[in-house]
Amino acid sequence: MEFDVVIVGAGPSGLAAACRLMQQANEAEQELTVCVVEKGSEVGAHILSGAVFEPRALAELFPDWEERGAPLTTPAIRDELYLLKDAEKAQKLPNALVPKSMHNTGGDMARYVISAGNLCRWLAEQAEGLGVEVFPGFAAQETIQDENGTVQGILIGDMGVAADGTPKDSHMPGMELRAKYTLFAEGSRGHLGKRLIEQFKLDDGRDPQHYGIGLKELWDIPAEKHEPGLVLHGSGWPLAKDTHGAGSSTTPRTSRW
Numbered sequence: 001m002e003f004d005v006v007i008v009g010a011g012p013s014g015l016a017a018a019c020r021l022m023q024q025a026n027e028a029e030q031e032l033t034v035c036v037v038e039k040g041s042e043v044g045a046h047i048l049s050g051a052v053f054e055p056r057a058l059a060e061l062f063p064d065w066e067e068r069g070a071p072l073t074t075p076a077i078r079d080e081l082y083l084l085k086d087a088e089k090a091q092k093l094p095n096a097l098v099p100k101s102m103h104n105t106g107g108d109m110a111r112y113v114i115s116a117g118n119l120c121r122w123l124a125e126q127a128e129g130l131g132v133e134v135f136p137g138f139a140a141q142e143t144i145q146d147e148n149g150t151v152q153g154i155l156i157g158d159m160g161v162a163a164d165g166t167p168k169d170s171h172m173p174g175m176e177l178r179a180k181y182t183l184f185a186e187g188s189r190g191h192l193g194k195r196l197i198e199q200f201k202l203d204d205g206r207d208p209q210h211y212g213i214g215l216k217e218l219w220d221i222p223a224e225k226h227e228p229g230l231v232l233h234g235s236g237w238p239l240a241k242d243t244h245g246a247g248s249s250t251t252p253r254t255s256r257w
Contacts, residue, residue: 001035001175001176001177001178002153002177002178002179003033003034003133003177003179003180004032004033004034004179004180004181005018005021005033005034005035005179005181005182005183006034006153006177006178006179006182006183007036007182007183008140008154008182008184008186008190008192009038009187009190010036010037010038010043010044010120010124010136011120011185011187012116012120013185014036015036015043015120015123015126015127015134016057016123017183017185018034018036018127018130018132019061019062019123019130019132020061021034022034022127022130022132023061023130026130026131032131033133034127034131034132034133035132035133035177036124036127036132036133037138037139037140037156037177038134038135038137039137039138039139039140040136040137041137042121042136042137043121043123043134043136044118044124045136047116047120048116048117048216049116049117049216050113050114050115050116050250050252051115051116051119051250052076052104052111052112052113052114052231052250053072053111053112053113053114054109054111055070055072055110056109058070062126068122068126069122070119070122071115071118071119071121072112072114074113074114074228074229074251074252075110075112075113075229076104076105076110076112076113076229077227077228077229077230078105078229078230078231079095079098079102079103079104079105079231079232079233080092080230080232080233081093081097081102081232082232082233082234082235083234083235084235084237085237086237087237087238090236098233113228113229113231113250113251113252114252137159138157138159139156140154140155140156140192141154141155141157141174142154143155143182143195144176144178149199151182151196152178152179152182153176153177153178153179153182154176154177154182155174155176155177156174156175156177157174158173158174159172159174160172188209188211212245221251226251227251228252229251230251231248231250231251232248232250232251233246233247234247235247
């Protein structure tokens with residue numbers, strides 16, 4: 001299959017890029033074929049995070065995002081920062097000591113507590129409405145490159161393969177998606193991105209990237225403690241004093257998401 005643009009990864013950046021490309025093509029009255037491939041079984045399947053979201057960039061992409069039904073329904077109402085001492089004790093820090101970058105209320109634009117997965121699902125709907133082809137359930141396995149190393153597309157991995165590598169009855173061989181341009185929006189540690197960084201020495205002379213382990217949980221909140229729009233920040237226990245780390249909790253309008 002051939003496209004003008006193939007985008008690897010249906011996260012916020014990949015889907016936003018697809019939408020903007022089609023918007024520009026439509027404005028110029030030019031035909032453009034754009035495909036987005038996503039390894040998850042559905043768009044948003046691998047994006048479990050809640051987030052506090054400022055819609056400035058979204059408003060540039062879709063000025064009428066409210067009329068379009070974007071899943072931004074819970075404004076952030078308050079921030080609280082805690083120093084965790086142990087499993088039972090925590091000290092709330094005065095608001096004056098909370099860094100400005102951690103304030104999610106006030107300012108010239110409201111911020112919202114959102115599900116990043118729901119936002120991606122909505123962006124996928126907008127992309128498809130603009131004519132983008134979105135293929136969930138397809139993992140990019142390899143890049144297709146010519147003799148000069150120029151990327152010319154991707155190879156989709158085989159489907160219907162058993163854990164031991166043998167083909168099942170539902171086996172489908174991988175296929176080539178070729179494109180004039182290929183955009184890699186896999187995330188910070190995408191396997192194709194890592195190979196390209198190594199191949200083209202894109203990290204030579206650069207400071208090494210800093211990574212941390214992130215843990216995410218979904219909590220059921222009792223109704224009497226449920227406060228939509230509350231944003232909690234915490235640091236300290238159970239980490240040792242010489243270990244860098246922190247956490248946050250966002251509360252959507254529903255008690256579970």
